[in-house]
Amino acid sequence: MSQVGSFALLIALVLAVYSFLAGILALVRESPGSERLGETARRAGVAIFAAVLFAAVVLVMAAFRDDFSIAYIFHHSNRDLPGPYKFAVLWSGQEGSLLFWSLLLAAYGFVLRLRHKTDQRLFAYASVIIAGVQIFFLLLLNFAAHPFAVMQGERAVDGNGLNPLLQYPEMVIHPPMLYLGYVGMTIPFAFAFGALVMRYQGEQWIHITRRWTMVTWMFLTVGIFLGAHWAYAVLGWGGYWGWDPVENASLMPWLTGTAFLHSVMMQEKRGMMKVWNMWLVFATFWLALLGTFLTRSGIISSVHAFAQSSIGEWFGWFLAVTFATFALFFVKNKAHLKSEHRLESLVSRESSFLFNNLLLLLACFTVLWGTWFPKISELVEDKKITVGAPFYNKVAIPVALLLLLMTAVGPLLAWRKTSLDSLKRNFLWPSLGAVAVGILMMIFGVRPWNDISYFYALMAAMLGVLVILTVVSEFVRGGRVISRHTGQNLAASVVHLWHRNTRRYGGYIVHFGVAMVVIGILGTAFNQDKEKEMGFGDKLALGPYTLVCQSYTQDDNPNYGNEWAIIKVFKGDEQITTLYPERRFYKASQQPQTIPRIYPTFTGKNPLLITDLYVVYEGVNQDTGRPIIKAHLNPMVPWIWTGLLVIIFGTLSALVPNAAAVRVTVPARAQAVPAGAGD
Amino acid sequence: MTPFVLCVCLLFTAAVVFYVFYLPGTLKLDPKKTRAAYLRERRDVVYDNLRDLNFEFKAGKFPEADYQAMKASLEEEAAAILAEIARLEAAPSSVGPIGSPTKQKN
Incomplete structure (x- = not known):
């Protein structure tokens, strides 16, 4: 099967190269026959999806069939891994996640190319740009990070297993969401860059890409929040955001993407900020690539990052080439991006968008600087200076408050x-x-x-x-x-x-x-926590709650062994719940994992003041033989996850087409405005 | 490489080549966008802005004086665009497809 997968990836690369070159030729050569050439380029783009999908299906099937002759399956799966996690094997390692990147890009390209009749020329340019990006990922897959590489020697009986941190239901959804966001940012970029190259008249490309941009922004938002929720529910440190470089990597394109979503309205409504928007959309795409580079190259230490590998260099070159190409066309065609209006007042919708953009970019720059500073300090002073949460919070909190004011x-x-x-x-x-x-x-x-x-x-x-x-x-x-x-x-x-x-x-x-x-x-300001070794019947008081240890127990299944505490929770004299904080030990990978238990509750009478009681089983003190329990009270955290649901609902409702077409009678000469406007 | 694998690869390649290169019938690209077509888009956007302004005024967001000033400014912008469209329509070679312009508000 590995040969079929390898072949599908090779065919995908050939198709991408053809789609790119034939697409360019058809656009440059305005001669009879170029329509046919352009159409074959479009169809080759469509077919990339079939080829990459084929390869991805082969890899997933190999995981389900426990085909440990494929090195990737050996390193990231094992026989006793539950079914849904075998599906997640696709994005659990470097080669698979690059294949997944490529698959999502091919899927976006597939939809885009099928909808080409909306604006054939603009779509043809966008299709070529997407094919260009696709070539890079397919080159990586074929020559640098091959997911179908075969194990040498005797065939292994079992695999190393999936990283325990990834064996959590949310982890089956989080990476695809994040990737849909990352990869999706290629689409608005491709349209914007296409519009720049072809000197597209007007702002219709924004109208065409509006839904693409909103959908990808929503995926990125959901991906980031799912990651935060996963960190909260699995890592067991009581928080949801640690300013880890890989968290930062996802935040940066989100910040510029959010800025773009706002400032693009100024271009649509008033024909302003065209240069700004062009660079914003490029920055968003570029930062999404940079995020992938950070996780793949091992250049910056992170709990998420994959091991150091040579593909970092490939990304470095690709980032440089995309920047140079974009800058070249920008310099060549910048006259085309002249603003149609000027800012008339500092107190206006336009200026609020501008301030909002500046704040988002300031936040992005701070995160970028903080993420790269350890590397820069290592290069300049030969010592690694780590940047922690206080650095980010010093800037991020005031900026977030100002952004809220602008909102x-x-x-x-x-x-x-x-x-x-x-x-x-x-x-x-x-x-x-x-x-x-x-x-x-x-x-x-x-x-x-x-x-x-x-x-x-x-x-x-x-x-x-x-x-x-x-x-x-x-x-x-x-x-x-x-x-x-x-x-x-x-x-x-x-x-x-x-x-x-x-x-x-x-x-x-x-x-x-x-x-x-x-x-x-904001509830973070009122967090409390306590840690205690707890024997049977021992009590731990935290805020209005008393935790009483009932017993400890353990279990075993083919995938992992586990032990957990049974903790009764009292508020006053009334028992409100029983919690079972757990610690697992995965057999194939020989790695432990903490599973905290979280109980949302109300500390006061006000139902708005909801608080998470967060209990962690930290393991056994080797000296005393007694288990250690850590409890946190995290006020208002459920508001974050509810807020995400509202954001998703809002974005989805913004995607719904408007109710009625409004017919506007246009007078023959310049003298009228639409009758009945405003109703 | 087993015969089965070889067959799968050949079949897949044949299907891809057929899909990409078999193009029955004639193909035609849309005509290039003209200045007039662009202006019609701008005109529709200005109409949208006017519609929003009127609605916000009715919702009580602006005092009368502000509303009149903003409305006049937008009407002036619309008039300039309409004048240019009219000028271009008088020179038929420079216009795009002419029809009764309606718009889908979205």
């Missing part, structure tokens, strides 16, 4: 300029609501002058509430206008309002979700 303010500002009267109309009530929340928090004991983290928490809560209130006010005011015209009740009018402009109101729902996430993060 609240931006949608309420008018395009061009906003008067003082207009500001008063829009911000008075939401601001009073935010201030009221701040006062309430201080009454209930949050003292921002005692600790900077309390100050940040207070600001985050106030700004989060400001965002939520401004979003609600947008829906209510818009709903009232619809209600006046149609006679529907407010709820029906709000649905009507959303359906009238799904992108805008879906975007507001996303903002609502982001505010929830930030409120969830």
Whole structure:
């Protein structure tokens, strides 16, 4: 089977090279017959998907058939690995994950090439660019990281097994989501670069790529959050974000992608920021590649990164070539990207987008600098200076708060300029609501002058509430206008309002979700934890809870052996739950894994103040023979995961087509605006 | 390489070659986008902006004076675009396909 897989990858490479070269030739040569050549290039692009899919299916089948003659299967699977994890073998190692990258890119390219009639010329350019990226990954797969390499010598009876950290249900979803986001960023880049190369007239390419961009942004967001949730639920340190280089690698394209999603509206609406957007979309694509490079090259130490390998050099060269090619075409065609309008006022929707972009880029640069600083310091001073969470937090927290402010303010500002009267109309009530929340928090004991983290928490809560209130006010005011015209009740009018402009109101729902996430993060300021060796009947008090150890037990199955504690949780005299924190030992890989138990509960009477009780079985103290239990109280964390669901819902609702086509009668000469506009 | 593997590889190659190179009928690319077509897109965007402005005004987001100023500015922009479209339509060689322009708001 390995020969079939190898052959499919070789065919895919030939098809990609043909699609790229024939595509370029067809675009450059404006002669009879170039349409046919272009069509064969498009079809070759479509066929890449079939070839790469074939190769991926062969690899997955090899995992299910325990074919340990293939080195990749030997290193990343074993006979007793449960079925779903055998599927995840595809992306659990370097070669497989590169094949998965290539497969997703081929799938995106497949859909794009099937939809080429939307704008044949633009799609032809985008198709060539995607084929170019595809060539790189297929070269890697064929010559540097071959997933079908065969084991030498006698065939092994069993494999080394899958990394235990990956043997968790979320891990079957997290990498595909992240990869869909990473790889998907190639699509808006391909359209933007295509538009630059062909000097595309107008902003229609943005309209065409809008849904692609939103979908890939959503995948990247989900991937990042699933990674955070996995770290929270599996790594057992009580947190969800550790500023690990590989976490940072996924955050950087997300930051620039988010900036692009906002600033591109200025180009669509006002024909502004064309150069900025072109570089933003390039940066997003480039940072997605850089993220893949970080995880593959082993150049930067990380808990996630694969071992050091030679493919880092390949990535380095590819990053350099893409930058040089893009810069070359930018210099050649930059005159085409002239802005149609200027910024008229500092208090306007345009300026809010600009500030939002600058803040996102500042955050991105900080993360980039922090991620690379250990390597730079090693090169310059010959010693590795590690950059930890305090460095990132110093910049990231104020930037996140300012971004939250822009999220609240931006949608309420008018395009061009906003008067003082207009500001008063829009911000008075939401601001009073935010201030009221701040006062309430201080009454209930949050003292921002005692600790900077309390100050940040207070600001985050106030700004989060400001965002939520401004979003609600947008829906209510818009709903009232619809209600006046149609006679529907407010709820029906709000649905009507959303359906009238799904992108805008879906975007507001996303903002609502982001505010929830930030409120969830602010809970970190109030985290508590305790660690104790606990024998039978021993108690551990944490906040309003008392943990009582009932017993310890152990079990064994073909894949792993495990031991766990049985902990009863009391609040006052009432038992509220029993938790079973666990520690596993995987046999094939000979590696341990912690499985904490998390119980969302309410510390007070207010249902909004939800808190995670997080209990970890840390193992046995070898001296005393007694198990060590660590318990954390993490307030507001469930808000983060709920916020993600709201973000997903908002993005999906923004993808829904608008309700009705609006017919606009166009007068023969320049004298009119659409009749009845605004209804 | 077993005969089975050889057959699978040959079949796959034949299917790919057939799909890529068998092109029945004639193929035609869309005509290149003209300046007039681009202007029609811009005009539709300005109309959208006007529609949004009117809606936001009705929702009470702007005072009358702000609304009138912004509306005038957008109308001026629309008028300039329409004037250029009219000029281009008078010179038939430079225009794209002409039809009753309607738009799908999205």
